[in-house]
Amino acid sequence: MIEPEWTRGLYAITDEALLSDDQRLFSACDAALRGGLALLQYRDKSDDGEKRWRQASELAARCAAFDVPLIINDDVALAARLRSAGHQRVGVHLGQQDGHVDEARYRLGPMTIVGVTCHGRLELAERAAAEGASYLAFGRFFASRTKPSASPASLSLLGEAKRFGLPRVAIGGIAADNIATVRQAGADLVAAVDAIFGGEDPESRVSELNRRLAAPALDS
Numbered sequence: 001m002i003e004p005e006w007t008r009g010l011y012a013i014t015d016e017a018l019l020s021d022d023q024r025l026f027s028a029c030d031a032a033l034r035g036g037l038a039l040l041q042y043r044d045k046s047d048d049g050e051k052r053w054r055q056a057s058e059l060a061a062r063c064a065a066f067d068v069p070l071i072i073n074d075d076v077a078l079a080a081r082l083r084s085a086g087h088q089r090v091g092v093h094l095g096q097q098d099g100h101v102d103e104a105r106y107r108l109g110p111m112t113i114v115g116v117t118c119h120g121r122l123e124l125a126e127r128a129a130a131e132g133a134s135y136l137a138f139g140r141f142f143a144s145r146t147k148p149s150a151s152p153a154s155l156s157l158l159g160e161a162k163r164f165g166l167p168r169v170a171i172g173g174i175a176a177d178n179i180a181t182v183r184q185a186g187a188d189l190v191a192a193v194d195a196i197f198g199g200e201d202p203e204s205r206v207s208e209l210n211r212r213l214a215a216p217a218l219d220s
């Protein structure tokens, strides 16, 4: 089977503190998309529904121009609304408290990308795979400025999770100096907030991360 484009590479995640208004958010995401992303996630933990709809719809259009799927963090209803508005390549990322894969699939359609947080636990990955997740996200692997409270995960998990046959995402404190480590350990996708949006010039940051990601993993 030919793997879809989105199953390997860099996965950028937005942050409302780093990208605090529409102009910053859209220009940083455009720059990151130009640098070369496999996926972009809209992660906004506010409860401002009007802002979330406005920003997510604009990002969905921008992602479509680059043929990159947009993943909505936490919010199946927002993803469903975007899909109803014609944004077909919109998926969702679910944490352990964010709802069930089968319900998300029912609302969003069978081909939708539904990613699941598995922290550092293979039994969560096993369950998510059985429920029909599209990818399994593990982490955090390093200290994270964005989410310092995230529980730590061990790198060996990435190799062990190969048996589920789904793209493995590594997240948490990943930057230019450690991205090759998670790739070598088996990550198919590498997710990052701060390393992409935590400073100037997301396009160069993404290009540099992609350059370092290009080394083949030991298990592929």
Ligand SMILES: Cc1ncc(COP(=O)(O)OP(=O)(O)O)c(N)n1
Residues within 6 Å of the ligand: 011, 013, 041, 043, 073, 074, 093, 094, 095, 096, 097, 098, 115, 117, 137, 138, 169, 171, 191
């Ligand atoms: C790709 C990816 N992996 C993990 C997470 C974390 O999801 P969750 O555990 O639900 O925590 P919040 O992001 O909602 O704070 C993620 N968002 N994306």
Ligand SMILES: Cc1ncsc1CCOP(=O)(O)O
Residues within 6 Å of the ligand: 139, 140, 143, 144, 145, 146, 147, 150, 171, 172, 173, 174, 191, 192, 193, 194, 195
């Ligand atoms: C959402 C999330 N879940 C685990 S770590 C993390 C934050 C990742 O951000 P950063 O790449 O800045 O560590």
Ligand SMILES: [Mg+2]
Residues within 6 Å of the ligand: 073, 074, 093, 094, 095, 096, 098
């Ligand atoms: Mg969540």
